Amino acid sequence: MPHARVHNFSISLDGFATGEPQSLEAPFGHAGERLHEWMFATRFWDESGSAGVDDSFAQRNTVGIGAEIMGANKFGPPEWQDDPEWKGWWGDNPPFHSPTFVLTHRPRPPLAMEGGTTYHFLDASPAEALAAAFEAADGQDVRIGGGATVVRDFVAAGLVDFMHLVQVPIVLGRGSRVWDGLEAVEDDYGIEAVSAPSGVTHLTFTRKSAG
Amino acid sequence: MPHARVHNFSISLDGFATGEPQSLEAPFGHAGERLHEWMFATRFWDESGSAGVDDSFAQRNTVGIGAEIMGANKFGPPEWQDDPEWKGWWGDNPPFHSPTFVLTHRPRPPLAMEGGTTYHFLDASPAEALAAAFEAADGQDVRIGGGATVVRDFVAAGLVDFMHLVQVPIVLGRGSRVWDGLEAVEDDYGIEAVSAPSGVTHLTFTRKSAG
Numbered sequence A, B: 001m002p003h004a005r006v007h008n009f010s011i012s013l014d015g016f017a018t019g020e021p022q023s024l025e026a027p028f029g030h031a032g033e034r035l036h037e038w039m040f041a042t043r044f045w046d047e048s049g050s051a052g053v054d055d056s057f058a059q060r061n062t063v064g065i066g067a068e069i070m071g072a073n074k075f076g077p078p079e080w081q082d083d084p085e086w087k088g089w090w091g092d093n094p095p096f097h098s099p100t101f102v103l104t105h106r107p108r109p110p111l112a113m114e115g116g117t118t119y120h121f122l123d124a125s126p127a128e129a130l131a132a133a134f135e136a137a138d139g140q141d142v143r144i145g146g147g148a149t150v151v152r153d154f155v156a157a158g159l160v161d162f163m164h165l166v167q168v169p170i171v172l173g174r175g176s177r178v179w180d181g182l183e184a185v186e187d188d189y190g191i192e193a194v195s196a197p198s199g200v201t202h203l204t205f206t207r208k209s210a211g
Helices: A053-062 A126-137 A148-156 B053-061 B126-137 B148-156
Strands: A004-012 A016-018 A065-071 A099-103 A118-122 A141-144 A162-168 A189-195 A201-207 B004-012 B016-018 B065-071 B099-103 B118-122 B141-144 B162-168 B189-195 B201-207
Touching: A004 A053, A004 A148, A016 A148, A053 A162, A053 A201, A065 A126, A065 A148, A099 A126, A118 A126, A126 A141, A126 A148, A141 A148, B004 B053, B004 B148, B016 B148, B053 B162, B053 B201, B065 B126, B065 B148, B099 B126, B118 B126, B126 B141, B126 B148, B141 B148
Parallel strands: A004 A141, A004 A162, A065 A099, A065 A141, A099 A118, B004 B141, B004 B162, B065 B099, B065 B141, B099 B118
Antiparallel strands: A004 A016, A162 A201, A189 A201, A189 B189, B004 B016, B162 B201, B189 B201
16 A cells, blocks of 8 residues: 655754745755755765765655655745746756645646656645545655645644654754644654764654554 | 763653643653653663663763752642742652752752752852852762753853753653754754664763863
């Protein structure tokens, strides 16, 4: 049975996945790129990078994935819905290479990009969006791509089978926090932690009832 | 030069050091003892316990410590100040074995216990309390014993030289959070992480300017 998975989702020690304010110039607000430096240093990101612990986790991101779901805040800066020409942060050939569902209260027609990515814009509940993504994934898994609001909404709805968080040793103090509303998440998931030489700690959450 | 140190300070994934509500029956609120199970399993706590990674960290708690500072919420349940007979959670022979400063807006006379612990009740700023504790410690280090409010107040005031937090893989959702107000703490501390087979992750913060 296909699974819904979260991968390479970076958070600060205090649980923020982005800083604030988010803008065209600063997609992660005052966090800048600090939450993702661990990933830029891996072979997953750059072929001259490291093939160590961090890379082993990072590489899982794409394996067996047939579709992605992301929140509106991942697709563009605030008010991108007002710009009919906005096509996401990732240029003409986005790294998703699969049907990619963007949750927004202001949907627009599908947008086919190069390399196999087609953006579908949905005003839907997590369960409805996941059903659509599973159908599009054609038997493969679905990646829940973030941001923090989307991850916690899908976890709270009991829809996430596997989650990989990467805790970076900085304290952001403000932004969008992944933990809010997830009290007692340990009842539903086996949780493991492993710290890497880079300084980050990988946290995996495996749903206890997952097949 | 003597240092101010935090040891064995357990927090949930979302940064809470206690749950809520705190009471005589439930000193840690809905967290129960879950934040401290890792420590109960060590030789530091029980001579039949493990002498592994967790124990190596736990044992540091007492080495070179000449005094402790704790907040009112660590000393007793809410409103303990109304009970002239309240002598702390730890019985006649408390585990501090040194001068122990309790921060409270309603001080009372010092209380000498067995085993070397004398409680001193102070209505003082962090800097004033630390000065008093250093004097009492007579050249040894001072332990900042918690709870979360005290730890973050002392860190925010630039008074903590070393901090050992233990992140337990549970999400409490509510309670007293150690991170609040500590944005950019990484500018002042070298931060290391190591996960242990027990499932907890030890985080150490070493002040960059510490001698």
